[in-house]
Amino acid sequence: MEEKTWVRMVTAQTPTNIAVIKYWGKRDETLILPVNDSISVTLDPAHLCTTTTVAVSPGFDQDRMWLNGKEISLSGGRYQNCLREIRARACDVQDEEKGIKIAKKDWEKMHVHVASYNNFPTAAGLASSAAGFACLVFALAKLMNAKEDNSELSAIARQGSGSACRSLFGGFVKWNMGKAEDGSDSLAVQLVDEKHWDELVIIIAVVSSRQKETSSTTGMRDSVETSLLLEHRAKEVVPKRTKQMEEAIKNRDFGSFAQLACADSNQFHAVCLDTCPPIFYMNDTSHRQVKIISCVEKWNRSEETPQVCLTPHSRSLT
Ligand SMILES: Nc1ncnc2c1ncn2[C@@H]1O[C@H](COP(=O)(O)OP(=O)(O)OP(=O)(O)O)[C@@H](O)[C@H]1O
Numbered sequence: 321m322e323e324k325t326w327v328r329m330v331t332a333q334t335p336t337n338i339a340v341i342k343y344w345g346k347r348d349e350t351l352i353l354p355v356n357d358s359i360s361v362t363l364d365p366a367h368l369c370t371t372t373t374v375a376v377s378p379g380f381d382q383d384r385m386w387l388n389g390k391e392i393s394l395s396g397g398r399y400q401n402c403l404r405e406i407r408a409r410a411c412d413v414q415d416e417e418k419g420i421k422i423a424k425k426d427w428e429k430m431h432v433h434v435a436s437y438n439n440f441p442t443a444a445g446l447a448s449s450a451a452g453f454a455c456l457v458f459a460l461a462k463l464m465n466a467k468e469d470n471s472e473l474s475a476i477a478r479q480g481s482g483s484a485c486r487s488l489f490g491g492f493v494k495w496n497m498g499k500a501e502d503g504s505d506s507l508a509v510q511l512v513d514e515k516h517w518d519e520l521v522i523i524i525a526v527v528s529s530r531q532k533e534t535s536s537t538t539g540m541r542d543s544v545e546t547s548l549l550l551e552h553r554a555k556e557v558v559p560k561r562t563k564q565m566e567e568a569i570k571n572r573d574f575g576s577f578a579q580l581a582c583a584d585s586n587q588f589h590a591v592c593l594d595t596c597p598p599i600f601y602m603n604d605t606s607h608r609q610v611k612i613i614s615c616v617e618k619w620n621r622s623e624e625t626p627q628v629c630l631t632p633h634s635r636s637l638t
């Protein structure tokens with residue numbers, strides 16, 4: 321710690337994930353605890369992903385972060401929660417070659433610099449917060465030599481953005497909503513790895529890369545406060561649908577998978593419309609989306625079992 325010149329750096333890359341049973345609504349806004357389980361598929365890191373480099377040096381006098389080349393504030397609760405939780409788990413770091421020695425107790429005083437890039441539009445409905453916070457937490461854990469496994473790290477990433485907890489794993493991933501008030505059982509688990517269903521082709525059509533008018537955080541808060549359909553969805557629909565989806569994935573049953581994913585996405589948009597004020601995630605691009613949706617519907621009707629599954633979010637069709 322006497323040497324002021326060294327810098328220790330770690331770079332990580334994390335893909336985004338697309339929900340096929342959607343998370344929409346929190347029962348605890350600070351800990352980010354959801355009102356229902358959700359299931360997603362993690363994309364190939366070669367496609368939509370975040371690359372984050374974290375660095376620590378005795379020369380840094382404050383925590384700082386640059387997102388896509390622009391400095392952003394780390395004062396928000398979500399960033400602070402992730403930094404605090406990883407710092408609390410930091411362990412001794414020793415790199416004799418570079419003359420770096422950081423004792424566990426010293427991490428509290430050390431500052432980090434973070435540089436992160438998304439290779440896809442940020443805050444546009446493509447789950448940048450999912451890839452972003454998963455990558456940040458993973459990279460910080462490596463930097464600070466935290467020993468937690470990916471499931472434990474998922475509970476920390478969740479406190480950055482709910483959907484981030486699912487990006488710690490590849491393949492199909494379930495976020496168990498959990499019951500505990502402290503969020504200790506609200507974790508992501510891998511259902512099957514990326515090899516299980518490798519003939520499944522995922523196409524993302526970005527119909528607009530403009531920032532959404534209503535963020536997921538604000539939108540779901542309004543839905544929890546005002547939508548009666550959300551309550552019905554969380555209590556009656558999703559528990560049953562999640563089990564069916566797990567079966568469909570296990571059996572690589574595309575017909576059931578497509579039917580469940582389409583129904584879930586449609587209900588998510590119905591909840592948005594049932595929200596006061598209503599949220600129109602498909603609004604400004606709907607003329608293009610409707611054309612694609614009706615093509616897919618026609619195609620599926622002409623086959624014995626569905627061949628294509630659509631799960632439109634705000635600006636993307638997956
Ligand atoms: N690489 C990143 N590292 C850390 N934080 C990020 C990163 N990318 C995005 N974020 C954070 O996530 C926010 C965007 O989250 P938001 O939920 O509004 O959009 P989204 O995740 O792209 O879309 P959606 O959740 O609808 O799929 C950004 O404003 C920023 O705070």
Ligand SMILES: C[C@@](O)(CCOP(=O)(O)OP(=O)(O)O)CC(=O)O
Binds near residue numbers: 339343482484538
């Ligand atoms: C529609 C969704 O993509 C919503 C994602 O919401 P976020 O995870 O971005 O929300 P916060 O927890 O407030 O950060 C569905 C999903 O990914 O499950």
